[in-house]
Amino acid sequence: MWLRVGSYPDRELAMEMASKLRNAGVRVEVKEYVEWDLTEKYLLKGKLGELEEYEEAQEWKRYADIIRELIRNGMEVEAFEREFLKRAMPEEFEIVEKARSDEITDDELVDAVDAMMKLSLLLSSVYGFLKANGIEVGEYIQGNLPEDPEIIIELDDWAEGCEKVYYLDFVPSYEISVDVLSAIRGGAEIxxxxxxxxxxxxxxxxxxxxxxxxxxxxxxxxxxxxxxxxxxxxxxxxxxxxxxxxxxxxxxxxxxxxxxxxxxxxxxxxx
The missing domain is CATH 1.10.10 (Arc Repressor Mutant, subunit A)
Structure with missing residues (x-):
């Protein structure tokens, strides 16, 4: 009997779990597939100074300061992403970095998957922010961010001036299944x-x-x-x-x- 033990958004993390299970003597199957997620949101656009009353806008003050400093003199995209995430979400960044370089526990693996999703969502929002403020992104990012930049915040509930949208996201996922009978026959300890x-x-x-x-x-x-x-x-x-x-x-x-x-x-x- 095949039992699905989990799905992982990152191939490296999935392969690490599969290796751990195989080393325990269990037959393992890894399937790559595409998942989708549909969410309803309300977007509110405006100047950062105009939207300060919203809690969702508070973090963008800090993000804008980080971005402004990084792109003033120009930066390669890969270096920008790494440095921005390191400053904006240091705890999540450290969790993911550790997962990619060290042996981690099962609980740490779960934390790493969650952290990776948060970092990915933030980067997606950052690129939308840069576009809204006229900063072009190619292999290199450079520009002057306005002192009171345009921001787009996402609200769970409707507010005056909001635009209702749906987000349909397709993401990779790696499903790991184990043959339970092989675990019994091999006396696997996982x-x-x-x-x-x-x-x-x-x-x-x-x-x-x-x-x-x-x-x-x-x-x-x-x-x-x-x-x-x-x-x-x-x-x-x-x-x-x-x-x-x-x-x-x-x-x-x-x-x-x-x-x-x-x-x-x-x-x-x-x-």
């Missing part, structure tokens, strides 16, 4: 939240296999797809597991693996 999920799925499959010794009726066997994990290493409390909705998928995976044979409403071990 740490982190991904490991806890794989462990739970493994226990349900083993519970189903054990249940066949008690009954060969499929409807009765479904009762073995729920249970409680009391000794999980990743949780500080009991974990109530319910796999009834994927019960038939689990049975088919066991049949495909040659463990059981399904005949009508009955199931038995292959001999």
């Amino acid at each position: 740490h982190g939240m991904e490991g806890a999920v794989v462990d739970a799925a493994s226990r349900v499959l083993m519970n189903l296999i054990a249940g066949i010794d008690e009954t060969n009726d499929i409807e009765e066997l479904k009762n073995y797809a729920v249970g409680v994990i009391e000794d999980s290493k990743e949780f500080d409390a009991d974990v109530y597991v319910d796999a009834e909705e994927v019960f038939e998928i689990m049975l088919r995976s066991l049949e495909k693996a040659g463990v059981i044979r399904i005949s009508g409403k009955k199931v038995k071990f292959r001999r």
